[in-house]
Amino acid sequence: MFGFGADIGIDLGTASVLVFVKGKGIVLQEPSVVAIDKNTNQVLAVGEEARRMLGRTPGNIVAIRPLKDGVISDYDVTERMLKYFMQKTTGKKLFFKPKIIVCVPSGVTEVEKRAVIDATNEAGARTTYLIEEPIAAAIGAGLDIAQPNGHMIVDIGGGTSDIAVISLGGIVVSTSIKVAGDRFDEAITRYMRKRHNIMIGERTAEDIKINIGGAYPREKEVFMDVKGRNLVSGLPVNIKVSSEEIVEALEESVAAIADAVHGVLEKTPPELASDIANQGIVMTGGGALLWGFNKLIEKRTGIPVYIAEDAVSCVAKGTGSALDSMQMLERSQNTKNAYK
Template sequence: MFGFGTEIGIDLGTASVLVYIKGKGIVLQEPSVVAIDKNTNQLLAVGEEARRMLGRTPGNIVAIRPLKDGVISDYEVTERMLRYFIHKTCGRRRFFKPKIIVCVPSGVTEVEKRAVIDATTEAGGGTTYLIEEPIAAAIGAGIDISKPDGNMIVDIGGGTADIAVISLGGIVVSESIKVAGDKFDEAIVRYMRKRHNLLIGERTAEDLKVNIGTAYPRSQILKMECRGRDLVSGLPKTITVTSEEMLEALEEPVTAIADAVHAVLEKTPPELAADISDRGIVMTGGGSLLHGLNQLIEKRTGIPTYIAEDAISCVAKGTGMSLESLHILEKSMISSKSFSRLR
């Protein structure tokens, strides 16, 4: 594969990376985890293979998540991870560097934007554009954002929850909070430690969240076995956890997201607020799949709240599809060329 003029969109998420190639759709979905040998600085594994190593590596191997709260926390490792994914999807033999659009949370700083553009360019990208996650999510969810109508998007990923009101191709009001999927996992770990004196890992917490986690009372109580280390005896222990306990464990982070949605609605111009009341709120991202979160937001705001179809890949789809709408979106995007002019 020679990759003539390839155009790709990258959803560079805290939890996972999705790559969309124009004309092909989503071609890659991998966890954003990298395993490195500390002695030789050699890249051992990237993606799902590296994720399986989390918490299970010997002293000389470290499994790193190079993105934290939606932004780059380890520049060099992020660059190596991006290089691996670009080579995997576009091939190594390329006459032209691919045009790339990368999505970033709506609250990132100029320094954080520059870090993303530099890492993508160093990894083998050509002209690199940035697009804010709520705009990409809205496009991926099938919403026509070019019209003068108010649309509200709640995008909950691994590191950040982005809430935005969009009209005429741009963001009118937005809020980005660092409470999302990772904070749900942390809340479950804390709860299990405090309530059951049981120490569990991130992967176990994620399994509990996916299988029995809830943000709103379930009609039927679910149960699941959970294994960890007893903090009293120091020995392995298995207990049964219920969905009611998960409701209690997740109360703080889900309330923070509902509060942020409420705060954005308070700042929304009245005409757009009326549109949102008619159209409803659209939720995207993996975090939106937490059972009952849409019901909680609907109860809090009084506005119908829907989960987008294929919510996990909405941002990646929108990022790739926005390549076809650059003329509409250029006002709300920044490219590597504009950054080079600023230097």
């Protein structure tokens, strides 16, 4: 149990929720899934326990992912999930309501922002602040965003890719697209079905992406044995797949992200573009670890591209670090217009 009223940072992701408690670091990382009994509307399980129920429930039980593409798709279930995670990290009863920072994608609307704030307040927050994913990722990557220098961050998560130029603690130019890690897995599954006539599961697609996936051709080709079900015979088969094939499978998806990076650079004010050309572009998120992705963007833009240390947890760390700079968050909403 942690101190009552401790400030909390929450990375509210499409696939998982990470909770950061001030003074303790990341204390919880669980899938954003809730299992509910449809007859009684009672919550049966949340997080990892609920994830194990996905696709294995009887008719009266439904396992729900209450967030889609980084935003709330089921308000009531999101509120209940947040309440459960807050109680799990701070103790059964919240004697003093905590201040909470919640991370949201840069492309969310005012209505979607209000939904996150209301759900968090209803779940037991004293005050709820929002921080946009690129800002959190930049802080987590160790960039000094408070200075009048341009920093470019490319955050590739599970549901969304956020690209932003940051200066003076705020976002100057940004875009958010719904092409990220999940879309890579879907592209691999589709390729295997079309090219090899075999059906593979989500988990196998992810293994292929991690082991031999790439956004750029490797100097030395690598191979992997893949098991799946033949669509003609219906029987299990084992085939050898090359890294070159997976580069081809992911070509369209990675090109969409590279196009988005190019589009943001085109809209960047000249002074900040000059800073970015000198300092380089920083990539964060699990998708940044796709082999050769930094090389692809470097080739496309002509600017050095670096992958942040511990790229996967940059957003969660940044959300937690932002607990110490509430004033910056309060004024960051107004900074977007500074260069317009």
